Amino acid sequence: MAAPSGSPEGGTLLRIGEILGAHGVKGEVRLRSFAAKPAQIAGYSPLLSEDGRRSFALTALRASAAPNVFVARLTGVLSRDGAEGLAGTGLYVARELVVADLDEAEFLHADLIGCRVERGGETIGKVVAVQNFGAGDLLEVALRGTSRTEFLPFAAAFVPKVDLTARRIVVAEGILPPLD
Secondary structure (H helix, E strand, C coil), X not given: CCCCEECCCCCEEEEEEXXXXXXXXXXXXEEEECCCCHHHHHHHCCXXXXXXXXXXXXXXXXXXXXXXXXXXXXXXXXXXXXXXXXCCCEEEEEHHHHHHCCCCCCCCHHHHCCCEEEECCEEEEEEEEEEECCCCEEEEEEECCCCXXXXXXXXXXXXXXXXXCCCEEECCCCCCCCCC
16 A cells, blocks of 8 residues: 555545546446455545545446456446546545554555664664565665665564554564675
8 A cells, every 4th residue: 555645634545546547438447456455445435536635436346357456437437538537546545444454463554664674673774665566565675874775575484573653673583684
């Protein structure tokens, strides 16, 4: 999930999807989901624009051939022109709705970014991004005292402890190169 954004009510919105463009001639759109389980995006409807001023209620959702991409029908979008006009629109949901669905061992990408990374009690860097190139989440760690980053698989064998309250992530010994 992308970084949080502010809503007009002062709450935090999380980007959970985006409209890619029109599908067909009857107003359907191609929609990419960033939800942990992509089809769950329908359960967060209505979705909001980044500023929280526009609302998009999903009335139908079906899988497409592309991974994490769906064909959707949105209330009020009745033509191809209307659907094309929404291309590139980010879709957001209130943070508290997403957090309520998380298991104890699940984390929002936005919450991991900025956490310090420790090994053996020493701070070795901080998380600058969370990437997923198809084989699972990777923490991109900026190593302290260098200009380089390293990727770390975000799995219990590599990351035995995440403490969001203290904004720290503990990595296993032998993981990531030693600091010189």
